[in-house]
Amino acid sequence: AQKITQTQPGMFVQEKEAVTLDCTYDTSDQSYGLFWYKQPSSGEMIFLIYQGSYDEQNATEGRYSLNFQKARKSANLVISASQLVDSAMYFCAMRDHSGTYKYIFGTGTRLKVLA
Amino acid sequence: NAGVTQTPKFQVLKTGQSMTLQCAQDMNHNSMYWYRQDPGMGLRLIYYSASEGTTDKGEVPNGYNVSRLNKREFSLRLESAAPSQTSVYFCASSKGSSYNEQFFGPGTRLTVL
Numbered sequence: 167a168q169k170i171t172q173t174q175p176g177m178f179v180q181e182k183e184a185v186t187l188d189c190t191y192d193t194s195d196q197s198y199g200l201f202w203y204k205q206p207s208s209g210e211m212i213f214l215i216y217q218g219s220y221d222e223q224n225a226t227e228g229r230y231s232l233n234f235q236k237a238r239k240s241a242n243l244v245i246s247a248s249q250l251v252d253s254a255m256y257f258c259a260m261r262d263h264s265g266t267y268k269y270i271f272g273t274g275t276r277l278k279v280l281a
Numbered sequence: 282n283a284g285v286t287q288t289p290k291f292q293v294l295k296t297g298q299s300m301t302l303q304c305a306q307d308m309n310h311n312s313m314y315w316y317r318q319d320p321g322m323g324l325r326l327i328y329y330s331a332s333e334g335t336t337d338k339g340e341v342p343n344g345y346n347v348s349r350l351n352k353r354e355f356s357l358r359l360e361s362a363a364p365s366q367t368s369v370y371f372c373a374s375s376k377g378s379s380y381n382e383q384f385f386g387p388g389t390r391l392t393v394l
Binding site: 175197198199201203209210211213216218257261262263267268269271272273274 | 312314316321322323324325326329331337339369371373377379380382383384385387388
């Protein structure tokens with residue numbers, strides 16, 4: 167069965183520093199997609215970044231990058247130059263390509279950026 | 282372009298009452314989803330609809346029913362609400378391909394007394 171594990175319930179980072187949020191996944195499929203979402207205190211879910219299992223390059227979107235290590239089954243989110251607005255809950259998610267249409271989410275990491 | 286809309290935003294029910302949560306998307310997406318979010322548990326899939334005319338159970342379907350009314354609308358019904366259904370409910374949609382992200386509605390905060 168597919169599973170997403172986020173082992174860091176909460177993290178702190180100093181403003182302007184980089185931070186890595188961990189995500190490991192378990193799947194028997196060879197083809198799948200990995201996603202990161204941000205949930206600020208206002209509650210909405212915001213898509214950040216996507217990585218396909220066959221993508222050779224790590225995905226980047228502005229200050230967000232995804233450190234994809236396929237052999238280790240990890241898909242860590244790296245936020246560079248943290249800002250106060252980055253304080254939020256972050257969720258890692260996965261969907262396989264088998265056609266089940268289901269997305270599996272981790273339990274999330276709460277990030278607090280310190281001024 | 283409203284994206285994914287949900288009504289109501291807040292609701293308080295008494296045990297045993299019924300209600301329907303409404304969701305609509307205007308992005309012509311094929312797939313729609315209902316999740317519940319509880320503290321420390323992330324998002325858990327209740328039901329989903331891969332395409333118009335189909336619905337399937339997710340991880341926690343008990344106590345819920347869904348209707349995919351048309352391509353735009355996907356409703357979630359609680360027939361007899363229980364305190365364990367107190368949660369924040371999110372509707373989401375996606376184009377349908379596995380590399381497509383989901384777009385989420387603003388959520389409905391439901392309290393069952």
